[in-house]
Amino acid sequence: MGEILVLVDHVDGAVRKSTTELLTIARRLGEPAAVFLGSGLDSALEVLGRFGATKVYVVDDATIGEYLVGPKAEALVAIAEKASPSTILVSSNAEGKEIAARAAVRLGAGLITDAIDVDADGVATQSVFAASYVVTAKVTTATAIITVKPNAAAPEISETTPAVENVAVSYSAIATSAKITSVAPRAKSGRPELTDAEIVVSGGRGVGGPEGFGVVESLADALGAAVGASRAATDAGWYPHAFQVGQTGKTVSPQVYIANGISGAIQHRAGMQTSKTIIAVNKDSEAPIFELADFGVVGDLFKVVPQLTDEIGKRKS
16 A cells, blocks of 8 residues: 655644544555654654554754745645655644645645545545535545544554654745744643644633633533634634634534533534534523534523533542
8 A cells, every 4th residue: 555644733743633633544545654844753753653654754944944834835745746645634724724735736636625534445524515514525636635624533543663754855935935933822721722622612692701701611621621612702802713613713523512602603503513412501492503412401501511510520539
């Protein structure tokens, strides 16, 4: 079987969970080979080997970190031209999709974005039209590039000792035309990244104001979950826009999604409808969210959610 390239999503060598999922999917298709761009390989190598990467292509030069996605896309193209993979898997986030699109143009490759699964034949499953339909698609060109949403697969350990191959890349003037001038670290909350989290607890208009998110955050912390918010809540200034879940916000697909005080308008549903299990708490029994929920509680979230948080605490102690 040929190599299946997996673009490693990492921060200074700290490999994101989405990459371990991609390596698991890659083993269905062929022989996983990781593409590591930037610094921090020593920290990442053990994780990549644990999840089945047989080879790691490395491009570690200052250009990768000094510019936007152009150099990363050209580095991926250079490695793909060298390895001739049948498939390239990329995390389906904003940067990953831009890299994938640029690489597809350069390689003449077919591109599928936002897949929620990829089978052994390379057939990708997608949730489309605001998550109203599920479709399957397959690339017919020699090389397929597929961006895959987080939580599309459960990471499976397959211990290997990957070979490391350093690759030198020459970048075009276009790739280095947008330089990063400053970097500010994101404030850490101690919670998982919203798009990667296995559990998401969200609040909407029903929380009543910014102080209402206290019960949402308490439940999230009890579950080790990420916090999300509806557009109504973020537009009102109750919670930062970076945590908005929906068609104009972030798309999540966790194992469990808990919607508190969220009516379930189509805009919000488009961002969370592919969650494996959906739980809704809303005092309006006619709220559209209940049409989508696997479990629903009709009641005041300020009475229901604290009871749930307390019960989780008791069971953990």
